[in-house]
Amino acid sequence: MAERPRRRIPEATVARLPVYLRSLVELAGDRVSTTSSERLAELAGVNAAKVRKDLSYLGSYGTRGVGYDVEYLLFQVSRELGLTQDWPVVIVGAGNLGAALANYGGFGDRGFPVVALFDSDPAKIGTTIAGVKVLDQRDIPRVVQASGVAIGIIATPAPVAQDVADLLAAGGVRSILNFAPAVLTVDPSVSVRKVDLAVELQILSFYQQRGPNQAVGS
Amino acid sequence: MAERPRRRIPEATVARLPVYLRSLVELAGDRVSTTSSERLAELAGVNAAKVRKDLSYLGSYGTRGVGYDVEYLLFQVSRELGLTQDWPVVIVGAGNLGAALANYGGFGDRGFPVVALFDSDPAKIGTTIAGVKVLDQRDIPRVVQASGVAIGIIATPAPVAQDVADLLAAGGVRSILNFAPAVLTVDPSVSVRKVDLAVELQILSFYQQRGPNQAVGS
DNA sequence: GGAGCCTCGTGCATCCGTTCACAAAGTCTA
DNA sequence: TAGACTTTGTGAACGGATGCACGAGGCTCC
Structure with missing residues (x-):
């Protein structure tokens, strides 16, 4: 596996990551363990293709035929946004x-x-x-x-x-x-x-x- | 003269009009009567070509070789934004x-x-x-x-x-x-x-x- | 083990926005 | 009036973002 994809993430995608993050937190709060790009899109108010493309910039974290693991994706998005540490x-x-x-x-x-x-x-x-x-x-x-x-x-x-x-x-x-x-x-x-x-x-x-x-x- | 250009104004331009408006108010407050796209661009924090293209969607309100009349442009931008009336x-x-x-x-x-x-x-x-x-x-x-x-x-x-x-x-x-x-x-x-x-x-x-x-x- | 189904990941066409560069149109000077 | 100079308005090229459509990969059930 590549250590880190290190693809450049488009500005428009960066602006949407926090919205996905919030949707994931909501799902996790409801004890949902797996979700689809379709469902995420609904919660975030965008379309599913965009969700998949955006998330693909972070890496290949989904499973075809199944969807995304909520907790895992939550962590990956947090990490990408630099939220694993506090920013005073x-x-x-x-x-x-x-x-x-x-x-x-x-x-x-x-x-x-x-x-x-x-x-x-x-x-x-x-x-x-x-x-x-x-x-x-x-x-x-x-x-x-x-x-x-x-x-x-x-x-x-x-x-x-x-x-x-x-x-x-x-x-x-x-x-x-x-x-x-x-x-x-x-x-x-x-x-x-x-x-x-x-x-x-x-x-x-x-x-x-x-x-x-x-x-x-x- | 065409009564109203009625061109469709791009969303990105609409989002910048309020910034131009504020810049124009500032200029008017300084008793400046005429300004260039260059100066407006500086005040609004964008580049001059963008200012000219944006303003051109409203109509042809500038004078070549001279620039824009501050008061007149101020009025036109206000009108386009619907600010000639109060919105409760x-x-x-x-x-x-x-x-x-x-x-x-x-x-x-x-x-x-x-x-x-x-x-x-x-x-x-x-x-x-x-x-x-x-x-x-x-x-x-x-x-x-x-x-x-x-x-x-x-x-x-x-x-x-x-x-x-x-x-x-x-x-x-x-x-x-x-x-x-x-x-x-x-x-x-x-x-x-x-x-x-x-x-x-x-x-x-x-x-x-x-x-x-x-x-x-x- | 194979058929059928589901969902991701992505190539491609399209659209929107930005920027360049220049002709058009006006001012100013002599 | 002519010529130099200034600044607008816009055609055209470019780049980024969006959305479609489909192939790839994985699961389930028989």
């Missing part, structure tokens, strides 16, 4: 959104423990939100470096987002999840993903205005 | 996320007034969050229909997301923004967009584990 995160911006994210327990449980919150407001610095201390924004590089934080979440107003991104990068963060409505410029070695509320609503507005088209998106 | 929204789920969304003023200002919050918890029903009354989830169809709500935002736990989506659809909502980590099944006439925190973090985890690739995405 920090949240910058302790406003409404930052606080909601910190309170949303789903992170720590799933391998993304929140190790610190940052803000620039002296009134907030020193308080505790969801069991996490709020620190001074200026300490980002030091804390991030000291704690080996891999992922930074930006939940600040747009005007300071770029400065925050620079601070995170200075501390050695290699991935940023940006909630601020601003385009970030970072070193190509840093991965950035953007979540923008206003943009999503405006896209819906477009299709609302038009006829009954459908728009499904990430 | 409701938020379902008055937990951390729902409350944060309601408190985040950016909605109402930008043409998406929050007309109601819904929850199933009797302890929350009747309270007021960010000036909006929390109503009983079971009243969704009635309230939505009565207020002509176009867009529903789902900020509930995953297990009830599908039920909520059905209630929204029953009330005549034609667009749904789904924050719950669940795949929704709805009539094709309803547009659904999904924002999933865990998925975003897991995608970052993948690239984190791999070499220094970059992943930019919405």
Whole structure:
């Protein structure tokens, strides 16, 4: 057997792996031991051919005539996504959104423990939100470096987002999840993903205005 | 002149129009009256050819040798996105996320007034969050229909997301923004967009584990 | 052991989106 | 008015993603 297929996995496939993962967790919770690409497709909201092609990039983990072993596939997808280890995160911006994210327990449980919150407001610095201390924004590089934080979440107003991104990068963060409505410029070695509320609503507005088209998106 | 070009606008272009819109608002705020595709591309974080092709789907609004009139283009993009009118929204789920969304003023200002919050918890029903009354989830169809709500935002736990989506659809909502980590099944006439925190973090985890690739995405 | 059935894995055609490169069309200067 | 310069709008080539359709491989039952 080849030790590791090492095929390059298309970006579109990577984006779907977490959805398959969730479907597999659900199946495992229902004590299902084996599943088909058809069933997985149904749970993930895609078509079966796509499921098979996506999974084939990870290796040949199915059995023809039978399907996929849920537990085994679960492990393989987790490993491929790098979820066999924890990735500590920090949240910058302790406003409404930052606080909601910190309170949303789903992170720590799933391998993304929140190790610190940052803000620039002296009134907030020193308080505790969801069991996490709020620190001074200026300490980002030091804390991030000291704690080996891999992922930074930006939940600040747009005007300071770029400065925050620079601070995170200075501390050695290699991935940023940006909630601020601003385009970030970072070193190509840093991965950035953007979540923008206003943009999503405006896209819906477009299709609302038009006829009954459908728009499904990430 | 053709009354309306009425070309079909590609999905990828629609997703970028809000970003151009924001860039144009920024330029207008700086009292810039004319801009080039080059400059717009820089602000939006894409390349200039893409800007020109995207804008060309709306019509021929630029002037060769000069560029685009900021105010005029701003209006055209707004109109194309259906932002010349307000789209009332409701938020379902008055937990951390729902409350944060309601408190985040950016909605109402930008043409998406929050007309109601819904929850199933009797302890929350009747309270007021960010000036909006929390109503009983079971009243969704009635309230939505009565207020002509176009867009529903789902900020509930995953297990009830599908039920909520059905209630929204029953009330005549034609667009749904789904924050719950669940795949929704709805009539094709309803547009659904999904924002999933865990998925975003897991995608970052993948690239984190791999070499220094970059992943930019919405 | 063989026939029939099931489901994966994948080659191939197609579609959508991106990018290049250039003609068209306008401005500005002399 | 002519000629140089600027920037748009778009045809065409390219690349990535999708979906079909089918061969390969494995199971079950007689």
